[in-house]
Amino acid sequence: MALSFDTIWSKPLVAEAGGDTDLMIRITAGAAPAGASQRAPIDVAFIIDRSGSMGGGKLEVAKQGVSVALGHLDQRDRAALVMYDNEIDLLQELSPVSATARRAMTDTLRRIEPRGSTNLGDGWLTGCQQLAGGMPGAISADHRVRRAILLTDGQANVGLVDPGQLAHHAGELRARGVSTTTLGFGDDFDEQLLSAMAEAGGGNFEYIATPDQLVPFFTRELGELLAAVAIGITLRITLPAGVRGELISRLPVERHGKTFEVVVGDLPGGESVDLLFHLTTERGTAGDLLPVAIEARWSDPMTDDSATWTGGPVPLLRSSAVVVAATASDPDVAEKVALQRAANAQREAMLLDRQGRFAESRQAFYQAAGALANAPQTDRVRFEHAAASQLADYDISRPLAEADHKRTASRASRMVRGRRDREENAR
Numbered sequence: 001m002a003l004s005f006d007t008i009w010s011k012p013l014v015a016e017a018g019g020d021t022d023l024m025i026r027i028t029a030g031a032a033p034a035g036a037s038q039r040a041p042i043d044v045a046f047i048i049d050r051s052g053s054m055g056g057g058k059l060e061v062a063k064q065g066v067s068v069a070l071g072h073l074d075q076r077d078r079a080a081l082v083m084y085d086n087e088i089d090l091l092q093e094l095s096p097v098s099a100t101a102r103r104a105m106t107d108t109l110r111r112i113e114p115r116g117s118t119n120l121g122d123g124w125l126t127g128c129q130q131l132a133g134g135m136p137g138a139i140s141a142d143h144r145v146r147r148a149i150l151l152t153d154g155q156a157n158v159g160l161v162d163p164g165q166l167a168h169h170a171g172e173l174r175a176r177g178v179s180t181t182t183l184g185f186g187d188d189f190d191e192q193l194l195s196a197m198a199e200a201g202g203g204n205f206e207y208i209a210t211p212d213q214l215v216p217f218f219t220r221e222l223g224e225l226l227a228a229v230a231i232g233i234t235l236r237i238t239l240p241a242g243v244r245g246e247l248i249s250r251l252p253v254e255r256h257g258k259t260f261e262v263v264v265g266d267l268p269g270g271e272s273v274d275l276l277f278h279l280t281t282e283r284g285t286a287g288d289l290l291p292v293a294i295e296a297r298w299s300d301p302m303t304d305d306s307a308t309w310t311g312g313p314v315p316l317l318r319s320s321a322v323v324v325a326a327t328a329s330d331p332d333v334a335e336k337v338a339l340q341r342a343a344n345a346q347r348e349a350m351l352l353d354r355q356g357r358f359a360e361s362r363q364a365f366y367q368a369a370g371a372l373a374n375a376p377q378t379d380r381v382r383f384e385h386a387a388a389s390q391l392a393d394y395d396i397s398r399p400l401a402e403a404d405h406k407r408t409a410s411r412a413s414r415m416v417r418g419r420r421d422r423e424e425n426a427r
Contacts, residue, residue, distance in 0.1 A: 007313035032269025040301030045127030084123025085116030121160030170201035338375030
């Protein structure tokens, strides 16, 4: 099977008077096939900001990154190319990446020069429409990896600019199988907008601080897409009566009574994602068992077929408060919960800073650092504790530096999505 599932309680029991615990669902993808012929075909739209602020060499580096990415694709894959400023130019409709098409796109890129303002929303939607429409082919859209890669160095200031609406559209497109990765280049883009679009859209949000980071990013992003062994992973988690739940991870979720439907997205071979739930129980009788049911669905590009898994953790057990207090928490779950809650606190701290509420912002960073100080002291926790503590000590008479906003947003976005690969590689 392409995926394996582990379910781990922070504590597998709760007090009979009522209590709470955390559940981690870890999804791990098997190794990608060694042969290049055994992989999912890719549809990708490159959507590149060509506004005036992309001058000074930025646009040249972006074009180089797209050219490198195209070099990873072949005839099985399809690509579209969109350039945007205040106008939208669909330079290449979605089409197979033959050697001729690759040369044509590369030649087109060379002729592009920076100009105009930034109609990010319409540029992005133009690329996504290419992916959502697709083209007729032998392989169904469900078994293709489809991703929009959006790059900008500035603010959305023309057309659709509302972050909530753009994130909503990203979530709707994700439901149709189109994911979105966003790249912020330099220190003048809106990190809250780009991170919200990527999280709702099921892709990655990356902060590109310097031009030399851009080409390696495209190489890593395309490598991730080419290595996908499961597409469109969706989980349904059903809680028993008397148990309430909260999804800690920032993934798209819909609730239907006691059932949570969580969209995880695509997963490359050899990598894993952790979903974290916080559960609260009502009063009951010692000895009661509280089962949680899980069903997973995804598309397997190796077999061009759909796959499912059903299971769940050992049922929660109601017990005495004394026994619960004497039971140690699972350190792996405790670490991941602390990291994701700290990431959420730091996101709130950055929002407060943007609002000019500097003292409250620093207090939120202190709370994040405090949560991490009480977590198992892994290398990752120590790294994040040091980062949060440094920001907590920032001067309350002035805002955070733009680079701090961008770096923190990028780290927080990785943590709350539970992707262990990019978390660990990003330090």
